[in-house]
Amino acid sequence: MTDTPQQTQREHSGASPGTMLREAREAANLTHAAVGEALHLTAHYIRSLENDDYNKLPGLIFVKGYLKSYGRFLKLDVDALLALYEQRVQEMPAVKNQTLAGNYTRKRNDQAIGWAIAATLVILLGLGAGWWFVGREEKVTTTSTQIQLHTTQASTAATGNSDIASERDSSTREDQPAGNETTDAAATADSPTAPTQTSAPAPQPAAASSNTPAGVPVGQPATPAAPANPAGKISVTPSPSGGRQINLLGPGPDQLLLNFASNSWVEVDDETGKRLYAEMMHTSDVLLVKGRAPFQVLLGDARKVSVNFNDAPIDIRGSIRTDTTARLTLANPGNSAPSLAENPVVNVQRTAGLSH
Amino acid sequence: MFKKLRGMFSNDLSIDLGTANTLIYVRDRGIVLNEPSVVSIRIHNGVKTVTAVGADAKRMLGRTPGNITAIRPLKDGVIADFQVTEKMLQHFIHKVHENSFIRPSPRVLVCVPCKSTQVERRAIRESVMGAGAREVRLIEEPMAAAIGAGLPVDQASGSMVVDIGGGTTEIAIISLNGVVYSESVRLGGDRFDEAITTHVRRNYGSLIGDATAERIKKEIGCAYASKTIREIDVRGRNLAEGVPRSFTLNSDEILEALQEPLSSIVQAVKSALEQSPPELASDIAESGLVLTGGGALLRDLDKLLSEETGLPVIVADDPLTCVARGGGKAMELMDTHALDLLTVD
Secondary structure (H helix, E strand, O other): OOOOHHHHHHHHHOOOHHHHHHHHHHHOOOOHHHHHHHHOOOHHHHHHHHOOOHHHOOOHHHHHHHHHHHHHHOOOOHHHHHHHHHHHHHHOOOOOOOOHHHHOOOOOOHHHHHHHHHHHHHHHHHHHHHHHHHHHHHHHHHHHHHHHHHHHHHHHHHHHOHHHHHHHOOHHHHOOOHHHHHHHHHHHOOOOOHHHHHHOOOHHHHHHHHOOOOOOOOOOOOOOOOOOOOOOEEEEEEOOOOOEEEEEEOOOOEEEEEEEOOOEEEEEEOOOOOEEEEEEEOOOOEEEEEEOOOEEEEEOOHHHEEEEEOOEEEOOHHHOOOOOOEEEEEEOOOOOOOEEEOOHHHHHHHHHHHOO | OHHHHHHOOOOOEEEEEOOOEEEEEEOOOEEEEEEEOOEEEEEEOOEEEEEEEOHHHHHHOOOOOOOEEEEOOEEOOEEOOHHHHHHHHHHHHHHHOOOOOOOOOOEEEEEEOOOOOHHHHHHHHHHHHHOOOOEEEEEEHHHHHHHHHOOOOOOOOOEEEEEEOOOOEEEEEEEOOEEEEEEEEOOOHHHHHHHHHHHHHHHHOEEOOHHHHHHHHHHHOEOOOOOOOOEEEEEEEEOOOOOEEEEEEEHHHHHHHOHHHHHHHHHHHHHHHHHOOHHHHHHHHHHOEEEEOHHHHOEOHHHHHHHHHOOOEEEOOOHHHHHHHHHHHHHOOOOOOHHHHHEEO
């Protein structure tokens, strides 16, 4: 093709790829059919190309390919032709654009969600860590207060019992918490059934102690009954037999004296069922309870305990059950001798609870 | 669960795991990696370590000392060395996530040859999973190529695509998002190189390497006789004299050398046309077939196919990246069910 200056100007100013092709073809003196045959395209495709009617052609990729081969066939500048074509396509938005991307233009927001989750996690972690540190500090303060309290009480108890402690080495036990006391009691019990008996009532004093404002550990022998018997006075002195003598001095004329020849658990309740004293007693210990009868007494190993009520010895052998426990009710009806009565209901319960 | 969380910081990838080149397309970013599928491995005290991957490793091909081997872990479009492929993919996936401080765990769409067996597909899937992907989808290469080339795959009209890769040539007829007919010929750009090497050895008594053969193919290779003859000077080791010698090759003799692999491709295309349903054959006869893949860059290959089949033949824009771009476009449908139509098990 021989380009005249006029032609070139027309091509570059407003001409379309179609007109460029048609002029070149006419200049080469070729028919649509001849071009179609050479390019293996149908004549109507050639006409569509020359008329810039791209909607009649299969798709943009094909149009571009056809233009390239047509331009090459006519020995035109293919790049210029394609540039014109691109320009043309941009001016014609209605041209078919059969690409997948055209149908699906979705913005991805997964990453935004990812960062949001990460930020939330970091904030939560920060809050958690802060809460943990604050909580820990408070706990440390509380614990130190408690430790202080314990130390004071333990030292008070130790001072009160200094003479006994020297003889019985009970001061080591005094420092032990309630749980250890139970274990200790179980380990030192004589009879094989004693551990069962002693371990069961142990939580009771602990439960009682939890109600007290001072939070005094119950297992400590010097002060166990203090919360249970706020009206009474507890004092500990050495007994003549070498053990401890625990005096429980409440208001009332009656007096109960228990001598322990062996380790035994003891519980003493007053008439209203209020717990006056509950503890593991050791060999040679003496428990003196003064108050108003009747007393309800539970002995863990009743065989080795002698009971005196208002200075009169009481035979409790009939009340000892097969598991060596005894539940006594020591009443004082008038001036007559103290009666010995069992509480059958309680007995049944205890047996059921303790014997196996 | 952590993998999913990590995935939120990773980009979705489309990988064209080719015999010659691996391309990675990242959603919203386009093609970010185009490197040769070559890994160089150093063997020291029986322990293998990867020394270089991609372009660095390709430069080592044929130039390595005894303890380093530069290998291509894929052959004929499928995995030949599972572990090395995994390492290579791991390297590439990390490379496209360079600025990420969290270990990437992307969703990956991988293009596989349409005639690959279940075993080969599973190997690819597990290799990509091993490289750190959290979800792997497979798409047939010609389908991806067609989408990448911009063919109207979702319409009820036949489109034919011929994807000439390094190891395989994939021919497929596609209509309504499905492959109607597909054929995979295990020859491609590599076979062209081999044919050139053989020709030089036979006619010049000289040995040339793969890289030189590829350079010859790119510079003067052609598929159809033309009036202009191009020439190239190459150096190879003369087999008789044992010393390097220089000689000149022209495009005509390369055309002759390439006759055998080219005729195989032409045969495969003709056979596909023979077996396509008549309605689709008519669509294809009217609109023509589309060439993609690196092989489409061979000069006048479209002319050869056009003359041989009597159909218009079109070379897609940027044919090398068609498959990866098509995979990328398909990946945009990943969150919808539309992708299920395009992918394979």
